[in-house]
Amino acid sequence: MRIVVTGGGTGGHIYPALALIREINKVNKSAQFLYIGTEKGLESKLVPREDIPFKAIHITGFKRKLSFDNVKTVLRFLKGVKDSKRLLKEFKADVVIGTGGYVCGPVVYAAAKLGIPTIIHEQNSVPGLTNKFLSRYVDRIAVCFEEAKAFFPENKVVLTGNPRASEVLGQDQIRGKLSVGLKLNIPSVLVVGGSRGAKPINEAVLKSLSEFGQKPYQVLYVTGDVHYEEVKREVELIGNPENVIIKPFIHNMPEVLAGTDLTVARAGATTLAELTSLGIPSILIPSPYVTNNHQEKNARALTDHGAALLLLEKELTGKKLVEQIDSILMNKEKLAHMKASSKQLGIQDAAKRVYELMQEVIKKNRK
Numbered sequence: 564m565r566i567v568v569t570g571g572g573t574g575g576h577i578y579p580a581l582a583l584i585r586e587i588n589k590v591n592k593s594a595q596f597l598y599i600g601t602e603k604g605l606e607s608k609l610v611p612r613e614d615i616p617f618k619a620i621h622i623t624g625f626k627r628k629l630s631f632d633n634v635k636t637v638l639r640f641l642k643g644v645k646d647s648k649r650l651l652k653e654f655k656a657d658v659v660i661g662t663g664g665y666v667c668g669p670v671v672y673a674a675a676k677l678g679i680p681t682i683i684h685e686q687n688s689v690p691g692l693t694n695k696f697l698s699r700y701v702d703r704i705a706v707c708f709e710e711a712k713a714f715f716p717e718n719k720v721v722l723t724g725n726p727r728a729s730e731v732l733g734q735d736q737i738r739g740k741l742s743v744g745l746k747l748n749i750p751s752v753l754v755v756g757g758s759r760g761a762k763p764i765n766e767a768v769l770k771s772l773s774e775f776g777q778k779p780y781q782v783l784y785v786t787g788d789v790h791y792e793e794v795k796r797e798v799e800l801i802g803n804p805e806n807v808i809i810k811p812f813i814h815n816m817p818e819v820l821a822g823t824d825l826t827v828a829r830a831g832a833t834t835l836a837e838l839t840s841l842g843i844p845s846i847l848i849p850s851p852y853v854t855n856n857h858q859e860k861n862a863r864a865l866t867d868h869g870a871a872l873l874l875l876e877k878e879l880t881g882k883k884l885v886e887q888i889d890s891i892l893m894n895k896e897k898l899a900h901m902k903a904s905s906k907q908l909g910i911q912d913a914a915k916r917v918y919e920l921m922q923e924v925i926k927k928n929r930k
C-alpha cells in the first residue's frame with residue numbers, strides 16, 4: 564500500500580499523522596509512505612526525525628479578511644495543486660490522508676482531482692477552514708468528537724478518534740519519568756501549553772513556582788521551545804524548587820504521559836485524545852485565540868463528563884492554578900472519579916479505525 568500523509572503547521576496536526584504511520588507500520592510491513600508538508604511548518608523538523616520520506620510544497624493560509632495577500636494565496640494554492648499532482652503521480656499513491664493545517668488543501672484537492680481515494684482527519688470538535696473546504700471533494704471524513712459530525716456530509720463522516728490515542732498506550736512509565744528527571748514515588752503534574760507553549764500559562768506557573776516548592780507532588784513544566792530562555796531567566800531570579808523540572812519541549816511525550824497523574828494544558832484536540840485514552844484527569848485552559856473558539860468547545864466535551872476542570876484564560880492566576888491542582892491531587896476520591904470519566908471518553912483503537920477506513924476507500928475505488 565502506497566500512502567501519502569499530509570498535515571502540518573503545529574504538533575496537533577502532525578503527531579496524529581506520525582502515530583498513524585507508526586501504527587500502520589506495525590501491522591503492514593510493506594506499506595510505503597510519503598509525507599508532504601511545508602518547509603516552514605514544524606513538520607519539516609518532526610517528520611525527518613522519524614526517517615519518513617518528506618517532501619515540501621510552498622503554500623500559505625488564507626487571511627480571513629479580504630486582502631491582496633489572498634490573491635497571492637490563491638495563486639500559491641494553484642501552484643501547490645500542480646506540485647502536489649506531480650508528487651502524487653511520481654509516488655503512485657494508493658490513498659491520501661490529510662490531518663489538518665493549510666498544507667492539506669492543495670495536496671488532498673489534487674489527489675481528489677486525480678481520482679486517488681482521499682480521507683481527511685479532523686481532530687477538533689469544530690472543523691477548520693481547510694477541512695470544511697476539502698469535505699466536498701474527499702471520500703471520507705474521520706472525526707474525533709460526536710459534535711464534529713454535524714459540520715460534514717452525513718454519508719462521508721465516520722467517528723474514528725485520533726491515532727495518537729492508540730500510540731500513547733502501553734508505554735514504559737518508569738522510563739518516561741526517569742528520562743525527564745522525575746522521581747518515581749511522588750505524584751506528578753505535567754504542565755504544558757500545547758506544542759508551541761503558551762505565554763499566559765507560563766506567567767501563571769512562574770507566579771506559583773515558590774508555592775509548588777512546598778507541595779507533596781512534583782511538577783514537570785514544559786515551556787514551549789520559543790519561551791524557554793525567557794522563562795529560565797525569570798526562574799533564575801525566583802529560584803527553582805527541587806520538585807519542579809523545567810523543559811523546553813518533550814519529544815517522548817507518550818512515555819512521559821504514562822507516568823503523569825494530572826495534566827494542566829491548553830485544550831488542543833490531540834492532547835485531549837491522549838489524555839482521555841490514558842484516563843488522565845486534567846485542568847484545561849483553552850486558548851481563546853483559535854478559530855471559532857474551538858478549544859473551549861473541545862474542553863467542554865471533557866468537562867461536561869467530569870473528566871477535566873475548566874480554567875478560562877481570563878480567570879487564570881497563579882493562585883487559582885495551584886488551588887485547582889490541589890483540589891484534585893489532594894482528594895483521592897475526586898482523582899479516581901476524574902480518571903474513570905477521562906478513560907471512558909477515550910477512543911483507544913483509533914489508529915485501527917482510521918487504517919480500516921483507508922483500506923475501505925482503496926477497495927471502493929478499485930471496484
Ligand SMILES: CC(=O)N[C@H]1[C@@H](OP(=O)(O)OP(=O)(O)OC[C@H]2O[C@@H](n3ccc(=O)[nH]c3=O)[C@H](O)[C@@H]2O)O[C@H](CO)[C@@H](O)[C@@H]1O
Pocket residue numbers: 573574575576578579663686687727755756757758759785811812813814815816829830831832833834835837850853857858861
Ligand atoms: C493554537 C492552535 O491553533 N492550536 C491548535 C493545534 O494545537 P497544538 O499543536 O498545540 O495541538 P495539541 O495540543 O492538540 O497537540 C499537541 C501535540 O504535541 C505533543 N507535544 C506537545 C508538547 C511537547 O512538549 N511535546 C509534544 O510531543 C502533544 O503530546 C500532542 O501530541 O492543533 C490542535 C489539533 O488540531 C488544535 O486543537 C489546536 O487548537
